[in-house]
Amino acid sequence: MEADLVIIGAGSGGYEAGIYAYRRGLRTVLVELAPDTVGGNCLNKGCIPSKYMRHGAKLIETFSSMEGWGIVPKGYSIDYKKLKEGRDNTVVTIRENFKKFAKQINLPIIYGRGIIKDPNTVFVEGAEETIKTKFILVATGSRPVGVGNLVPDGKYVLDTDQIWDIEEVPRKVLIVGGGAVGVEFAYIFKMYGSDVVLVELQRRVLPSDDIPEDSARYLGRKLKSLGVDIRTKTTVESWEKTESGIKAKLSDGTEVEADFILLAVGRRPNTSNIGLEEVGVEIDEKGFIKVNEFSQTSVENIYACGDVTSPLMLAHKSMYEGKIAVNHMLGGRDWKRSDRVVPKIIYSALEVASVGLTEDQAEDEGYEVKVGVTSFVTNPKAMDDGENEGFVRIVADEETGEILGCHIVGPNAGELIHQVVHMIRDSKDVEFASKTMYSHPSLSEAIGQSASEIYYGPITWTKR
Amino acid sequence: MEADLVIIGAGSGGYEAGIYAYRRGLRTVLVELAPDTVGGNCLNKGCIPSKYMRHGAKLIETFSSMEGWGIVPKGYSIDYKKLKEGRDNTVVTIRENFKKFAKQINLPIIYGRGIIKDPNTVFVEGAEETIKTKFILVATGSRPVGVGNLVPDGKYVLDTDQIWDIEEVPRKVLIVGGGAVGVEFAYIFKMYGSDVVLVELQRRVLPSDDIPEDSARYLGRKLKSLGVDIRTKTTVESWEKTESGIKAKLSDGTEVEADFILLAVGRRPNTSNIGLEEVGVEIDEKGFIKVNEFSQTSVENIYACGDVTSPLMLAHKSMYEGKIAVNHMLGGRDWKRSDRVVPKIIYSALEVASVGLTEDQAEDEGYEVKVGVTSFVTNPKAMDDGENEGFVRIVADEETGEILGCHIVGPNAGELIHQVVHMIRDSKDVEFASKTMYSHPSLSEAIGQSASEIYYGPITWTKR
Numbered sequence: 007m008e009a010d011l012v013i014i015g016a017g018s019g020g021y022e023a024g025i026y027a028y029r030r031g032l033r034t035v036l037v038e039l040a041p042d043t044v045g046g047n048c049l050n051k052g053c054i055p056s057k058y059m060r061h062g063a064k065l066i067e068t069f070s071s072m073e074g075w076g077i078v079p080k081g082y083s084i085d086y087k088k089l090k091e092g093r094d095n096t097v098v099t100i101r102e103n104f105k106k107f108a109k110q111i112n113l114p115i116i117y118g119r120g121i122i123k124d125p126n127t128v129f130v131e132g133a134e135e136t137i138k139t140k141f142i143l144v145a146t147g148s149r150p151v152g153v154g155n156l157v158p159d160g161k162y163v164l165d166t167d168q169i170w171d172i173e174e175v176p177r178k179v180l181i182v183g184g185g186a187v188g189v190e191f192a193y194i195f196k197m198y199g200s201d202v203v204l205v206e207l208q209r210r211v212l213p214s215d216d217i218p219e220d221s222a223r224y225l226g227r228k229l230k231s232l233g234v235d236i237r238t239k240t241t242v243e244s245w246e247k248t249e250s251g252i253k254a255k256l257s258d259g260t261e262v263e264a265d266f267i268l269l270a271v272g273r274r275p276n277t278s279n280i281g282l283e284e285v286g287v288e289i290d291e292k293g294f295i296k297v298n299e300f301s302q303t304s305v306e307n308i309y310a311c312g313d314v315t316s317p318l319m320l321a322h323k324s325m326y327e328g329k330i331a332v333n334h335m336l337g338g339r340d341w342k343r344s345d346r347v348v349p350k351i352i353y354s355a356l357e358v359a360s361v362g363l364t365e366d367q368a369e370d371e372g373y374e375v376k377v378g379v380t381s382f383v384t385n386p387k388a389m390d391d392g393e394n395e396g397f398v399r400i401v402a403d404e405e406t407g408e409i410l411g412c413h414i415v416g417p418n419a420g421e422l423i424h425q426v427v428h429m430i431r432d433s434k435d436v437e438f439a440s441k442t443m444y445s446h447p448s449l450s451e452a453i454g455q456s457a458s459e460i461y462y463g464p465i466t467w468t469k470r
Numbered sequence: 471m472e473a474d475l476v477i478i479g480a481g482s483g484g485y486e487a488g489i490y491a492y493r494r495g496l497r498t499v500l501v502e503l504a505p506d507t508v509g510g511n512c513l514n515k516g517c518i519p520s521k522y523m524r525h526g527a528k529l530i531e532t533f534s535s536m537e538g539w540g541i542v543p544k545g546y547s548i549d550y551k552k553l554k555e556g557r558d559n560t561v562v563t564i565r566e567n568f569k570k571f572a573k574q575i576n577l578p579i580i581y582g583r584g585i586i587k588d589p590n591t592v593f594v595e596g597a598e599e600t601i602k603t604k605f606i607l608v609a610t611g612s613r614p615v616g617v618g619n620l621v622p623d624g625k626y627v628l629d630t631d632q633i634w635d636i637e638e639v640p641r642k643v644l645i646v647g648g649g650a651v652g653v654e655f656a657y658i659f660k661m662y663g664s665d666v667v668l669v670e671l672q673r674r675v676l677p678s679d680d681i682p683e684d685s686a687r688y689l690g691r692k693l694k695s696l697g698v699d700i701r702t703k704t705t706v707e708s709w710e711k712t713e714s715g716i717k718a719k720l721s722d723g724t725e726v727e728a729d730f731i732l733l734a735v736g737r738r739p740n741t742s743n744i745g746l747e748e749v750g751v752e753i754d755e756k757g758f759i760k761v762n763e764f765s766q767t768s769v770e771n772i773y774a775c776g777d778v779t780s781p782l783m784l785a786h787k788s789m790y791e792g793k794i795a796v797n798h799m800l801g802g803r804d805w806k807r808s809d810r811v812v813p814k815i816i817y818s819a820l821e822v823a824s825v826g827l828t829e830d831q832a833e834d835e836g837y838e839v840k841v842g843v844t845s846f847v848t849n850p851k852a853m854d855d856g857e858n859e860g861f862v863r864i865v866a867d868e869e870t871g872e873i874l875g876c877h878i879v880g881p882n883a884g885e886l887i888h889q890v891v892h893m894i895r896d897s898k899d900v901e902f903a904s905k906t907m908y909s910h911p912s913l914s915e916a917i918g919q920s921a922s923e924i925y926y927g928p929i930t931w932t933k934r
Contacts, residue, residue, distance in 0.1 A: 018910055025929065028929075029922075029926040029927065029929060030926075048910065048911075049850075053910065053911055054850050054854060054911060057850075057851060057854040057855075057911060058539070058853075058854040059539075060854075061539060061854055061855045061856065062536075062539030062540055062541060065532055065536055065539055065541055066541060068529055068532070072529055072546070073549070073552055074552065074556035075522070075523075075525060075526030075529055075552075075553055075556060076526055076548055076549050076550055076551070076552045076553025076554070076556070076662070077526060077529055077530060077546050077548060077549075077553075078546055078547045078548070078549050078552075079543060079544075079545075079546045080543075080544040080545045080546060080547070081543075081544045082536070082541050082542055082543045082544060083542045083544070084540055084541060084542070085537070085540045085541075085542050086540055087540070088537055088538065088539075088540045088542075089539055089540025089541075090540070092538035092539060092540070096850075096853050096854065099853070100848070100850055100853065103848055111929070198540070320909075320910075321910040321911075322907055322908060322909050322910035322912075323907070325907075325910060326907045341905065347906070347907050348907060349907065349908075349909040351909050351912075359909075384564070384567055386513075386518050386521075386564055387521060389522075389560050389563070389564065390518060390521040390522040390524075390525055390560065391521075391525045392525065418882060418885055420909060420912055421882055421885055421886060421912060421913055421914050422885060423909070424889055424906070424908060424909070424912070424914040424917075425888055425889050425892060427906055427907065427908075428889060428892060428893065428902075428903075428906050429892065431906055431907075432896070432898075432902070434896075438892075438896070439892075441805065442811070442888070442891055442892050442895055443786055443787070443789075443790040443811050443812060443813065443891065443895075444786060444813075444888060444891075445784075445786050445813040445815050445823075445884060445887070445888070446482055446512065446517065446784075446785040446786035446789060447512075447517055447518060447521060447785075448786075448815075448884055448885060448888070449885055450885050450888040453888075458493075462493040462494070463493065465489065465492075465493060465575070
């Protein structure tokens with residue numbers, strides 16, 4: 007078999023790159039482990055099913071405020087089977103749509119394990135197919151890791167590959183790791199009726215440098231107000247099986263009993279045993295493939311995108327990098343990777359969205375920083391919708407007014423942030439953001455107001 | 471009393487212009503009829519209370535799909551008093567916040583009727599205060615109109631000033647007018663349990679030229695599927711009082727009984743009896759004040775913004791025009807009005823958002839048009855949220871790829887549209903919109919996909 011491009015891994019990044027390569031006229035072949043792993047981690051065991059459950063959690067949360075809108079609910083019961091069924095149907099529908107479409111445009115998917123034999127040859131184990139190709143794109147993703155004595159076993163200690171299989175709402179769950187996945191499941195399980203203890207090693211949830219202190223703490227307070235028992239600066243020292251689940255000793259001296267431990271401590275790139283080192287692709291000490299700004303590896307016709315390239319493991323980052331790789335294969339030299347334009351969004355009790363630099367990061371880069379903050383507390387649309395929590399924070403260069411970063415917590419943060427993604431990509435300043443006509447009432451107005459706070463000087467009277 | 475600027479009318483436009491003038495250093499005085507009309511029509515009898523009720527309607531609609539998320543509701547009852555109370559509290563809170571803030575920054579509000587005595591003098595009837603001023607901004611807004619034999623009486627025929635006072639959910643309501651207000655209330659009353667008949671003279675709901683056929687018809691179908699009885703190309707020929715409300719004869723030969731008629735046929739500018747003609751401000755035959763691109767009237771130091779200037783009566787248009795007026799007073803000449811960048815959003819059973827040109831309008835202006843459409847039906851985030859209806863439609867110039875318009879129907883259309891508002895304002899093309907990194911999964915991805923459909927050529931496999 008011959009191709010212009012073989013993409014190893016048909017997850018979000020590989021699949022999107024495949025479609026893009028097709029648009030650009032490359033004879034492309036996708037290699038994926040099995041028919042039911044098309045779409046990769048995001049679709050099958052990540053963002054898609056978790057967002058589904060998170061929507062259910064939001065629905066449950068509305069019950070407590072409906073009366074303000076004249077709706078007096080008579081209660082509800084939870085049917086976890088139906089949740090699971092709805093969730094899994096959605097995943098399967100998207101996956102089958104993917105496959106159907108690939109078939110429709112004659113984009114072949116070969117099922118098996120893709121191994122790079124030499125820079126122009128991929129062998130697919132299982133399909134026993136050898137493909138000669140001009141280019142290779144490695145998009146094999148990542149897998150969850152254990153930590154210390156917390157080794158996923160699918161029963162007492164579940165990782166994020168295994169959590170989907172539980173058959174009922176846990177009575178109590180101990181979540182280890184307060185990053186994106188941890189706070190997401192904390193909210194989901196809490197709303198569906200579990201007691202939740204969330205343990206985080208660092209001093210706050212969402213400890214990533216890309217997320218400002220204010221955003222992280224705002225979400226932490228909200229989760230606590232919903233009853234999530236958050237223990238920061240805490241670890242699990244030991245744990246044991248009990249009749250009904252597990253009992254864990256925490257470093258704060260307490261003991262926690264729970265049905266199981268959900269491990270949300272991180273992921274490791276899938277870069278072993280696929281022939282990378284053998285053909286000379288450089289890999290760093292943590293297992294990540296080294297790539298340049300065009301997603302090109304140290305072997306010039308081999309590219310890599312997504313989770314295999316860096317710890318910032320986001321589906322859309324992979325989708326973007328894959329397209330940049332394909333563009334580069336075709337001679338494009340002006341479209342490059344830039345971490346500055348990567349939206350980072352967490353869907354928990356509130357949406358927490360970031361793009362660009364935090365104040366700390368901007369100062370580290372030598373900028374004199376100005377910040378404009380607008381609260382959703384007094385935003386009319388947010389008030390109408392009963393979701394007036396959170397804020398929009400814009401970080402700008404004091405000298406030029408250029409927008410360096412934006413951090414939104416609150417309703418629709420995950421969509422709103424894109425307005426600023428476009429702007430940062432285009433080096434827009436706060437004058438630009440201030441002078442757009444924002445619909446009234448809208449959440450988007452808070453973006454204009456934050457920019458105006460910087461452009462005209464502060465006037466805000468609202469308290470966060 | 472002396473001032474640099476007197477703003478007659480502290481509705482959305484006047485209030486926003488006042489804050490802006492304060493930021494820019496003008497000694498500004500706001501004149502408003504009474505303490506409880508601060509915020510104007512939008513806040514007190516328009517977009518804010520209706521958006522509140524619309525959120526309640528959305529909540530009710532979720533009951534029918536919750537089971538897919540494992541939530542089995544036991545039913546609900548409606549308490550209209552609580553809806554009203556919550557709604558009115560929200561309005562009052564926003565209004566009091568406004569006033570408190572004005573006080574805090576020493577922006578005076580004089581209560582009474584502002585009359586222009588000469589281009590530098592405003593007399594406030596009621597307060598009996600005469601203000602000498604350099605500039606005047608007229609922001610007196612508009613009021614609902616009756617039509618033919620449909621004269622608002624507050625009991626049988628209610629206009630959009632009166633609908634807020636009803637004490638319970640109507641058994642049945644006849645809505646006359648299928649524009650923004652009509653389709654909004656049709657959805658609200660239907661969800662709260664009323665039978666709703668919606669009568670529209672034109673051949674579709676949302677008959678405005680600014681809203682494309684596809685958007686209007688998509689919403690019409692959705693309303694019908696929820697049980698709203700829509701009668702297009704129909705008028706009310708006559709009506710009479712009955713024991714329980716009204717009985718109307720429609721032009722389609724049928725009779726409709728209802729508790730009352732809600733009149734949603736349009737508004738008229740408040741430009742009479744405030745001294746405009748007397749000082750030489752030109753007014754057109756429909757009562758609108760003639761203004762140039764800087765919101766300046768035919769009298770050079772008198773400006774006007776919002777509903778008094780054109781039939782496109784939108785709070786944010788007024789807010790924008792007021793700021794442009796103030797900027798012009800201070801010597802600014804580069805910030806101008808442009809209808810191309812006005813977002814137009816309807817919040818009904820679906821959100822319907824438009825900015826810029828429709829295909830028809832673009833062709834009328836001589837463009838060769840290319841269109842990219844992406845459905846929300848297969849959008850993963852929309853599927854997760856159970857709101858996968860609608861689409862994103864981008865209209866571009868075939869030759870340059872410049873984005874001329876965007877029309878979104880579906881979840882969060884009213885926020886999503888702002889991404890394209892920014893782009894149109896900055897003359898961005900489809901390549902720009904295509905190459906942004908959109909978060910996955912997100913609704914925003916549909917904007918990038920629609921742009922890519924034009925930039926790379928069509929690939930879409932989804933059906934609307």
